[in-house]
Amino acid sequence: MYEILVRPCGDYATNCYIVKHELGDIVIDPGKGALSFIKENSSKVLAILNTHGHHDHIWDNKLVAQEFNALLYTPKDDIFMLKNPFYGFLPSDDIAIAVEDKEELVFNGLKFTFHHFAGHTPGCSMIEFDDVYFSGDFLFERSIGRWDFEFSNADDMVNSLEKAKNLKDDFYLLPGHGNQTKVSLEKPHFDSWIRYIKQC
Template identity: 25%
Template sequence: MDAIKIIALPLGPFQVFTYILACRKTGDCAIIDPAGDPTAIVAALAREKGTPRMILNTHGHPDHVLANAALKEELDVLVWMHAEDSGLYTDAPGVTELEQQTGLTVDTTADHMFSDEERIVLGEAEIRVLHTPGHTPGSCCFLVDDHLFTGDTLFVGDVGRTDLKGGSLEQLIHSIETKLLDLPDNTCIWPGHDYNIDTSIPRVEAPTTLGKEKQENPYITDFILDP
């Protein structure tokens, strides 16, 4: 049995997947990308009888951090983000540009800046941080056992857009090639968005695996495996 239980909640105006990771033995929980509706997130934690320990942001785009501030205050937890993206909210021109591009305004701060290959303890589980810049400079994926939470780095059959502030398709492809493709093919991929499913139906299993994406994702097959 996996060390963690995964609860997937599609939330916010862009239906971002917010993930709650719950250590099965201790009940300690991490919230990945609280995308809005803090009431729904708190209710999910209560159903699991979980103890929230941290908020982990895969990146700093407004649609992925909408509920950061509300949950930080209500749950008394710290917000974690890569240093390369924490500057989005200390550099006013950057925030203004992102607000114009996404149509969202957020108020958030990062309390802890994680780095590549940092190991985060969650109860008896361990979360490994993989820095995968490209969608944003500070984009990260989180690996727990054979589960990979990819944010907007890797989708089902697609990748995150690179036309927003700080994005680079070349860098994104390099990140996927050097940081993700060496993982086992059976690694379960939990993306920040899944545009191929009905998000009104609760997600109970990962929508894809790394092996499947190696076979079917054109950004891997065409840009990396068959250049």
Template identity: 30%
Template sequence: MEIESLAVGIFRTNCYLLHDTQRVWIIDPGDQGEMIRQIISERGWTVQSILLTHGHFDHILAVPYLHRHYPEAEIMIHREDSSALGETAYDTMVSFIRHVDVQLLQHVNDITEFPSPTVLLEDGQLIGGCNLRVLFTPGHSRGSIGFYNEEEGILFSGDTLFYHTIGRTDLPFADYDVLIDSIHKKLLPLNKEVNVYPGHGKVTTIGDELKSNPFLS
């Protein structure tokens, strides 16, 4: 499997296209659905699923657009963040944004309808086809998860672990101690060689974060 990365939207969220020669799994389509669709159609891939590391708006804004164009694709999120989709989506998003920065509302006003998730993920679940295992890592949000492929040595860490830093916990439903605990219990025990693809910024490895992340020493 290979990974194509796109930095999308106002927060330059990493949207990852995990693919083989025919199929693609879209991880965190945070914005710019048209560009994502364009790339997928140029490559000739079939969309299998939309996988969400958590429900913050900067990771899901292109879900409605992609769902319209790929209605067969599964939409997967952890149960604890599932209010970010479906009928509760708009209210969840607006109340979150009011806490963060009310100016951001202008970016989301035209998106009021989100599809419901088709799969509610649980810790340890294995997602078929892409062989990504769900690692439940709450703290940045209540339903934050990582997606880990052991054979390939890759982890999509969402906003839990970044290059030399960790996710924000000054947000509604975030908790610093829970986040640190998640990282220590679920992520740091992985092989040092594992490549970590975060929700923002550059790729790192578990070994580099063990050595150089100031929040984890």
């Protein structure tokens, strides 16, 4: 059995998730200050997974990896974002393992599958686990990720929203910010978002 813990971290209240399992835990998106949350709730971190490379999601990558001797996995097209020291985080591109679209990672029987949904960032991904998508900054409750940042791309976001129409309706969405929701509740809004992006 497992349980999923969450705590908003840092200036942008970025959700850090811990998938707790008796044989070891998986951390998803350790933002600024996440290390203390993780140490309070875990004694054995097997791996760190990044949904994408924005600084508020990867800030404590290196600290967590060093504390627990854990492996770090990042979408391949966002690894370059892990080496920019401008924001003040410890670069972690040197320890990141590149993950491809649809790549499966298995830790003690727990399977995590990366699904590429570019637009917010080049490598922006959702991570499938059991009946959950950790949606990062692609999908939120009644909203989607911004496509006007550096390295964002509106055309990619449109294509990703079209692709997302094939997501499993009964899955939960655990986003990078805000409250959890369900795919079935967000799909009806995809076409409106697509039209809005095209008009911008």
